[in-house]
Amino acid sequence: MTAFDCVIVGAGPAGMTAALTLVAHGVRPLVLDRGAKAGGQIYRSAASSPLPDTSRLGPEYTIGADLIADFEACCANHEPEADVWHIGDDGRILYSLEGETRQVEAREILICPGAIERPMPIPGWTLPGVMTAGAAQVMLKSDAIVAENAVFAGSGPLLFLVVAQYLRLGVKVAGLVETTPSENYLRALPEISGALRSASLLYKGLSLLQEIRRAGIPVFRNASQLKVLGSSRAAGLSFHSAGKQKLCAETVFLHHGVIPNPNMARALGLEHIWDENQLAWHVKRDRFGQSSVPHVSVAGDAGTIVGADGARHEGHLSALNILARLGRISQDKRDQLSRHPIRELQRLSKFRRFIDRLYRPVEVLRMPQDENTLVCRCEEQSVADLRAGFQDGARDPNALKSRTRCGMGPCQGRQCGPIVSALLAKWRNQNMEDVGYYRLRSPQRLLSVEELSRFKTVEPTRCETSEAAQ
């Protein structure tokens, strides 16, 4: 099998920028992306929106359309709707496309699967009608679908952005239930001077909040004790905010931040470190995004939450390092070209630190407080079920998985993984590093035998390998 010089997984801001950088230096990458169009979640459908007027989604979205246009015009081999489900440390990648299994080999692999929303296991979070703020945004961007009179609950920039977008588009919002505790404002204060170095980002955030306030929808602050109402489907949300409150709604959108999308990096066995500032596992990387497996790099939110701007710079940096590893540029050249993105990332990280402090998710929303609340949505395992497993001797995530089936369902622990590790750390009174995370394996999706039997190896054309340049 002839190998591609570089395969990029994910066509969001990191993947697209990396592809453009590689192409600019004569390397044609293969870009595998699950979306029908390039853009990732943040720039989803930015270049092909079904909405009559995308300017109401905000200026970042329009910037995304420019990046997509550049990416689509470049000579990178873009394979949309390719669902990657295995990456081997031997450079082999398996993915599903059009009901077939396809195989490619790569000398260098850059994975950019982005972020997922942090699970928010409040009572009733499995009821039909409960979705995430990210879901609201995806439905809006790709299908122009909105939920009328919904409740939005939680905290973080994405939650406020979606509410503002809904209001601008004339969609009624039943209320915003904000869970940011008041003490977070004090904790974030020392970071404000660093955040001011990204004044435009700070200003954008503040104007979003002002916009929501001016719209006159019910806004509840410092909310706690959230509970979804309804028995067979969502009927609203009850909570405490200056007394007992209740909002009726058919749809409840939850959100309290994002975490790196873990499964691809975990199944590859990349080393991880627990980050107490972001309360998330980060892939251990050098400043170019190179992981513990040298020919595998990770860029963007999949490594550390850096946001769309940060993801672009990380994609750029990883591509420069890959070019040096492929012998296309010298190390000196790499270091020289890296100065600007590294400086920009340092500036953005100061803003991120402020956001991380201000919207640090509270423990009561990261870990279910009610013994009967489900932790594992797929296999329906509650806190009480897991506690019983723990008391029976299952002290780490994998032992608990074998004992209770928690994390064995179709989502492969994507929802319960962070909760299970946090609960075990609490019960064992140890830190997250000691507890660890599920050991994950390929395939990273449900496969059918029919699909596996339709097997095809994809090889690069001459201009997609290094030989072309030699």
Next chain:
Amino acid sequence: MFRSLRETSPDIVQVTVNGQPVRVPSGQSVWSALALSGQTITRKAALSAEDRSAYCAMGVCFECMVEIDGEPNQQACLRRVAADMVITSQNITETSKALHDGL
């Protein structure tokens, strides 16, 4: 209640959701066909058989698995509608699976 903000409708395709004909713009997600037709139950929970519906809409949670043209376990948020597609809510649970496998 879900609604569409589209002002112009390009190519429309007809699909059926649990036997009911639904007209949706081509290229939209299967989940959007369910949402717009008001039939938002996608599958049953594995043990309790309680109703479930889409949660993340971006391929992470697998709550939106439905049957498409007779094939089960299809993520409605990731698949796109095509003319004459037959979409049905999925009733598979641990018990039905065991029965099916003859266990």
